[in-house]
Amino acid sequence: DTAVSQTPKYLVTQMGxxxxxxxxxxxxxxxxxxxxxxxxxFLKIMFSYNNKELIINETVPxxxxxxxxxxxxxxxxxxxxxxxxxxxxxxxxxxxxxxTEAFFGQGTRLTVV
Amino acid sequence: QQQVKxxxxxxxxxxxxxxxxxxxxxxxxxxxxxxYQQFPxxxxxxxxxxxxxxxxxxxxxxxxSFNKSAKQFSxxxxxxxxxxxxxxxxxxxxxxxxLIFGQGTELSVKP
Numbered sequence: 001d002t003a004v005s006q007t008p009k010y011l012v013t014q015m016g017x018x019x020x021x022x023x024x025x026x027x028x029x030x031x032x033x034x035x036x037x038x039x040x041x042f043l044k045i046m047f048s049y050n051n052k053e054l055i056i057n058e059t060v061p062x063x064x065x066x067x068x069x070x071x072x073x074x075x076x077x078x079x080x081x082x083x084x085x086x087x088x089x090x091x092x093x094x095x096x097x098x099x100t101e102a103f104f105g106q107g108t109r110l111t112v113v
Numbered sequence: 114q115q116q117v118k119x120x121x122x123x124x125x126x127x128x129x130x131x132x133x134x135x136x137x138x139x140x141x142x143x144x145x146x147x148x149y150q151q152f153p154x155x156x157x158x159x160x161x162x163x164x165x166x167x168x169x170x171x172x173x174x175x176x177x178s179f180n181k182s183a184k185q186f187s188x189x190x191x192x193x194x195x196x197x198x199x200x201x202x203x204x205x206x207x208x209x210x211x212l213i214f215g216q217g218t219e220l221s222v223k224p
Binding site for chain 2: 035041105
């Protein structure tokens with residue numbers, strides 16, 4: 001039973017399109033995150049939600065909008081996709097906001113052409 | 114001040130050897146230091162973690178050494194195996210905060 005699952009695993013789209021990535025966790029965790037991994041494998045946090053409330057919003061373009069309908073789900077919507085948005089996006093969850101193990105999904109490889 | 118610096122960028126070790134990856138941080142408010150292992154096409158997975166009140170933690174072949182005064186910590190992989198070939202990330206966080214990752218180390222263990 002997958003702990004943190006995200007869909008789709010691969011996403012190829014044209015510049016200017018709008019796309020969404022979905023994430024669900026079945027661990028009963030209170031906190032969920034979106035991380036971006038660039039082509040050099042550098043991992044950087046984008047957003048963090050705790051009990052459906054946004055608690056971390058890094059300097060991410062406002063074309064990226066996270067939505068948490070409940071504490072088990074955190075979706076990422078991206079408007080007007082640009083070439084530079086190509087990356088692997090990871091959803092993660094943890095019991096507490098920081099200081100405890102974060103469980104990562106398998107990632108969504110987004111390619112903008 | 115929020116950075117975590119990791120070295121080396123890549124590491125090649127013979128089977129049975131010791132792999133050592135080093136990290137350094139600046140922010141003394143960090144209170145949780147995990148190491149993550151990532152295989153190609155997979156998400157990072159927690160390998161081992163330490164808090165700053167402990168100088169060393171060992172789990173099987175994996176050991177974290179932590180030097181609070183130097184603001185450095187390292188991962189030692191004893192008896193390295195080809196199956197350990199992966200990318201390793203150190204990270205740091207504080208209560209209520211985010212994980213700040215190092216740049217990653219690609220480890221290759223040769224048979």
